[in-house]
Amino acid sequence: xxxxxxxxxxxxxxxxxxxxxxxxxxxxxxxxxxxxxxxxxxxxxxxxxxxxxxxxxxxxxxxxxxxxxxxxxxxxxxxxxxxxxxxxxxxxxxxxxxxxxxxxxxxxxxxxxxxxxxxx
Numbered sequence: 473x474x475x476x477x478x479x480x481x482x483x484x485x486x487x488x489x490x491x492x493x494x495x496x497x498x499x500x501x502x503x504x505x506x507x508x509x510x511x512x513x514x515x516x517x518x519x520x521x522x523x524x525x526x527x528x529x530x531x532x533x534x535x536x537x538x539x540x541x542x543x544x545x546x547x548x549x550x551x552x553x554x555x556x557x558x559x560x561x562x563x564x565x566x567x568x569x570x571x572x573x574x575x576x577x578x579x580x581x582x583x584x585x586x587x588x589x590x591x592x
Contacts, residue, residue, distance in 0.1 A: 473495040474495070476495040478531055480493050481533045485535050490508070491545040494523075494528060496522075496523060496527055496560075497528070510530070527560075529560060529561060530551070530560055534566045534570065547565060547573070548578055551578075556587060562587055564590045565589065565590070566592065567592055
């Protein structure tokens with residue numbers, strides 16, 4: 473799931489597509505658009521019934537041309553709560569380019585819901 477999400481986001485980096493993808497069972501089932509945020513992407517996947525019962529990951533990466541920009545991708549406790557609602561197993565982020573808002577609270581909620589955060 474992680475590899476699928478990374479592959480698709482890296483393949484789309486030349487387009488004006490969003491920074492996030494949801495992958496489950498080796499298939500990307502949702503890609504963030506420029507007119508929505510990550511929570512909207514997750515909700516869209518929940519509403520469309522694309523998600524199976526459990527599993528899958530949210531992959532959130534910086535676009536290649538964005539690494540010197542102040543508009544870094546972010547996650548926070550709301551991202552974790554939506555990921556739990558979608559029954560995702562985890563969230564994958566860029567090690568040096570993704571921001572975690574209120575890190576202690578976000579990690580505490582991720583631990584509470586048994587959702588991993590992997591920094592690559």
